[in-house]
Amino acid sequence: MAGNRRNNRPPIYNFAPYLCLALILPPSTLLPVDNRALVRAFRLAAQLLELHDENQFKIRAYEGTASALEALSFPVSDVERTGLPDRTGLSKTAAARVAEMLDTGTFEELTRLLSITPPGVVELLQVKGIGPKKIRALWKELGVEGPEQLREAAENDEVSKLKGFGKKTQDAILAALEFSSQSQGKLLYPQAEQLAEDLAKRLQEALKTEQVAVGGEVRRRLETVETITLVAATQHPDAAHELLGHLDGLTPDPRRSGPFAWRGTAAPSGLKVEVILVKPADFTNQLFLHSAAEAHLSEALAEVPAGRPATLRQLLKKERFEQEASIYEKAGLQYVEPEMREGLGELKLAQEHKLPRLLEDADLRGSLHNHSTYSDGSHTLREMATFLRDNGYEYLGICDHSQAAHYANGLQPERVRQQQREIDELNKELAPFRIFKGIESDILSDGSLDYTPTVLETFDFVVASVHSNLRMDERKATTRVLRAIENPYTTMLGHPTGRLLLRREGYPLDHKAVIDACAKHNVIIEINANPWRLDLDWRWVHYALEQGVMLSINPDAHHTNGYADMRYGVFMGRKGGLTKEMTFNTKSAAEAAEYFAQRKATIKPPLEFKDSLFG
Structure with a gap:
């Protein structure tokens, strides 16, 4: 069934800077406009x-x-412009704006608004914790027209004196600005992957060679990327430099470049790009050198006879190879997948031939932690289920938000029951496909879950997640999460740190204590596969596996396109050595149902809650 799956995920772009540049860049340099880009433009x-x-x-x-x-499940760009109102349900006026943006990269009203707004003020819309009204006050009353001016005003204690701000808001703004500055010049993995693949294809065409490959951080599948690295084989590096200097969207940096390395930046993100120009015979060696962390290349190999290369880097200097597998074979090592080449113990395992078969996308048989229109999702329960079924999966775990999540239309107990009745009907209709009754229960500030046991016992499984009060110190934050893990109704811990990559730092946690508690209480930990989260961080996957904790690749999908995010969760799991056997949602629907039932059977709810809310 896995062969039916499609990657329907639209590309993800940081759209605010793209829109600003749309006013000054020629159309040929603009990124394609997909559904996500349209949504961000209108927002x-x-x-x-x-x-x-x-x-x-x-x-x-x-x-x-x-x-x-x-809410649309099809690419708007594929629709005939005249048919947009009928296919999308938009008014003729809104559809005309969509058509204009598809054709030009912007629309008249957006162009007008951007033309009367300083670019730095537009940037401020990306700062977490301040909305348009507060930004207007900062702009009009303090003359703040960009992040640096805002930082200066906050450091001078001017922001706290504005009506509606205060010292707490000012401190939060400073923290957000600091995090934002550290994130400058970086992209999320999916953005960088698409940009790298596009550049590789264009370079292949320009150089008329097949020997162009993506290396570096993208090939190692890091969650955020600072530099795109390409390796290209050519006999004429001077001509390659000339071609690269004229490729749309690339700006050369002569100071950082050299005869065999073109370096510059890519518009509109400003991401660093380097193209390593090599002789065809050196292609494999150079791709390997530019696809592994320095720690992987320089780690001393065990039991190397005198006079033999002591590291992989030394081996590559001594001999040319045609295949990467031959490099490891020559060194007496098991092959190491590119995403694991970080120098974090993988060579020791390769020396002992103990590297496992890593999880693959086709191993996943279901998707857990997903949302529907019952809370803040864009598609109905039926739509979420049938889309997943039609793409070859066996089951859906629906986990709409719990009642404390007012901002996300969280479910009160009566709506929980309404949803569960619909699930019962759909399970009869869609069998053998299965919908599991789940909930994403907020972990409240004291560590308790967001329903009484009489409600919690009606679910097949419970994902416990933190969504509020994210500024606790590590001790309080860890205590809060540990209490939730100890709750017998907690089946799975959702996005453990609550981080939003490049936007918000994670919740401070003692990861070892949290993972140890999950091992003790038989709680699964999710790798939230949303590209903004990718949480549990891959650096803790190996420790979780050592403690016997199962992980689940969860897309946290709020629309049908979101299911395709699972591939990013798989990538993060693979970086940490995750296997099929230790991934919960590689279980069949029957196996998952049995697991949930057996786990629930061990729960002994307090006597005072034995009367059901639902009768």
Whole structure:
């Protein structure tokens, strides 16, 4: 069944800088406009309208367009422009704006708003914790027109004196600005992957060679990428430099470049790009050298006879290879997959031939932790289920938000029962496909779960996650999560740190204590596969496996396109050595059902909760 799966995930772009550059860059340098880009454009327009204190009806109209586009399960760019209103359900006016953006990369109202807004003020919309109204106050009352001016005003204690701000808000702004500055010049993995693959294809065509490959951070599948590295074989490096200097979207940096290395940046992200130019005979060696962390290349190999290369780097200097597998074979090592080449103990395992067969996307048989229109999802329960079934999976775990998540339309107990009745009906209709009754229960500030046991016992499984009060210190935060893990109804710990990559630091946790507790209480830990999260961090996967903790690759999908994020979770799991056997959602539907039932059978709810809310 796995062969039926499709990767329907649209590319993800940091769209605010893209839109600003859309006004000054020629069309040939612009990235393609997909559904996600459209959503962000219309949301940005709504934010800018609010920033300029314009008509509330217009603001809601643009927000409505964004929400409608987000709910679509097909690429809008594939629709005939004249058919947009019928296919999308948008008004003719909104559809015309969508068509304009598909054709030009922007639309008239957005262009107008950007033209009257300083670019630095647009950047401020990306700062966590301050919305358009607060930004307007900062801009109009303090003259703040960018992140650096905002930092200066906050450091001078000017922000706290504005009405509606205060010292706490000022401190939060400073923390957000510091995190943002550390994230500059980086992209999420999916963005970098698409950009790298596009550049590789264009370079192949320009150099008329097949020997162009993506290396570096992208090939090792790091969660965020600072530099895109390509290795290209050519007999004419001077000509390659000339070609690269004229490729749309690339800006050369002569100071960092050399005869055999072109370096520069890619528009509009500003991400660093390096192209290593090598002789065809050196291609494999150079790709290997530029696809592994220095610690992997320089780690001393065990039991090397005198006079033999003592590291992989030394071996590559001594001999040319045609295949990467031959490099490891020559060194007496088991082959190490590119994503594991970090110098974190993988060579010792390779020396002992103990590297496991890593998890693959085709091993996954179901998807857990997903949302529907019952809370903040874009697609109905039926749509989420049938899409997953039609793509070759056996089961769906639905985990809409719990009642404390007011911002996400969290489910009150009566709506829990309503959803569970619908699940019962759909399970009869869709069998053998199975929908498991789950919930993403908020972990409250004291570590308790967000329902009484009488509600919790109605679920097949419970994902416990932190969504609020993210500023606890490590001791309090860890104690809070440990208490949730100890709750017998907690089946799985969701996105352990709550981080949003490049946007928000994670919740401070004692990871060892949390993982040890999950091992003790038989709690699964998710690798949240949303590219903004990728949490549990891959650096803790190996420790979790050592403690016998099972992991689950969960997309946290809020729409059907979100299922394709599971591939990113698989990548992170593989980096940490995750296997099929230790991944929960490689179980069949029957095996998962048996696991949930057996686990629930061990729970002894307190006597005071024996009367069911649901009768």
